[in-house]
Amino acid sequence: MIELNEKLVFDRPESVIDRPTHYCPGCHHGIAHRLIGELLDEMGLAEKTLLASSIGCSVFLYNYLNVDAVESPHGRAPAVATGMKRARPDKFVFTYQGDGDLASIGMAEIMHAANRGEKICVVFVNNTVYGMTGGQMAPTTLIGQSTTTTPNGRCQTHDGSPIRMTEIMATLGGVAYAARGSLDNVKNIRQAKKYLKKAFEFQTNETGFGFVELLSGCPTNWKMTPLQANERLQNEMIPYFPLGVYKDVSEDGGVC
């Protein structure tokens, strides 16, 4: 008789709540949530974490992570997180924001929180559209990309150019770490987790501001299948938004 000996090899991180998400099929938010949940578990941060959530599809992150959270107005999460960290400096504080939230309406807040070197982490999910509101042009929408407000494609002279946030972050004095990863394949997902871990460590060792951009797919608003979305991410987004570490003060010699 064969003894059934089951071994669990893949499970839900404790910090991720066991409930269905509201995300569309093929959306990468779930992967980003999981990476954060894994790190909160592995780094023992869950019980000291305060989340400043944002506006957009990711507003409901607070339903999926088992941490204390406050809802921020659109774009203001870095300011709200600044307030929380200044009020309770011993806590682990992070924001999770989309491209419209962070790079458009919240541009002032992200720039200045980063420049002050607030000891918080910012996870920036860039899928080149406003997702929750139905696929309008975002500040990161690529030239030629069709959206509901650029039906003929984004035109550089009329609509401006897609903003490269991680590159901008790397220029600011208060930023300890800035990196861009992607969630389109297993290799990139594993690398993205390393970036997130490094950014988290820069807060836990009280060095400074950590910023990680995650290129993500939005099949619904791109009007693609999940596989087509991944191909677009590889073929169109990564060439414009190159992956890698743009700033790491532990290698540069640190900030004062």
Add this chain to the structure above:
Amino acid sequence: MSKQPERIFVKGNEAISRGALAAKCKCFFGYPITPQNDIPEFMSTHMIKAGGDFVQAESEVAAANMLLGAAAAGIRSMTSSSSPGMSLKQEAISYMAGSEVPAVIVNINRGGPGLGDIGPSQGDYYQSTRGGGHGDYRHFTLAPGNVQEAYDLTIKAFDIAFKHRTPVLILGDAILGQMKEPITPWEPEAVDEEGGRDWALTGRTDGREKRLIKSLFLAEGSLAGQNKHLQEKYDSWQDLAECEEFECEDADLIICAYGSIGRIAKSAVRKFRKEGKKVGLFRPITLYPFPNEQLRALADQGKRFLTIEHNMGQMVDDVRLAIRMVADSDFYPIYPGNLPTPDELEEPILNCLEGK
């Protein structure tokens, strides 16, 4: 309360700052705008000395949202501004009202609309008492009439904020903020610095359930339930309305005025009293909740009313609502941009008294 013996000679802005420190305010977020600059300037050194933190924010929008974050973490926190900046803060104040986050906000009212001027005005009365941002909400609004009261009400504002989980607005003007007077500072007894222990975001230490502070209610019926809950809270504040009644008992005519204008009107009332004229002053101290019952009681005695404001007529609406069906109120505006004097108020008061 234990009174400290010494008197200090300070501006209204400094009295508010010192009041906040006495109330164990631990975070201040500010942005430069005249005529409130003394507050962030004072806080930039004294808040740090008091073991708290100070941030000069990149904007009024950011300062108010930092306040939201610090207050959501349960720490006594404050921001201050003046009228144009207050417009920018309304976004976060609406969120704080909707998600029941306690914090103290100071508006040193200046002239408007638009950029207006940097002189005194009461043009922000509606914004201060109707819920100045989007959605249906109210918050406490305290209107000090002198520098000592500015100190006292700032201490009280933090207690109200935490007791009722609401933003509290202190509404002064450029007169109050920039005027120096002697005050007697005092320290409140036994401030509960962890007044948010039952709801504040402190991390799930010891494995407690996670906490969520939010104003988004999408499930059917849930937003209606939240609005009902908030309205019941606002209704319950009516008993907490405060006012000063000066020489009202035998008065034929009651002047209704708040803040600095209330004080200027008081000078005029004193002068008329010396002449034997039966004039009194009704000065609301809480603008929201408005002291409806106290005012109505005076109307029931058959008194007449004259509302004087440093705007084009805003609080007069609340006066008329309070005394409706019984009496009415005349109105005299001091145009924002002009500096009011007691002499200026004599003629309209006399006209009203003589029924002209």
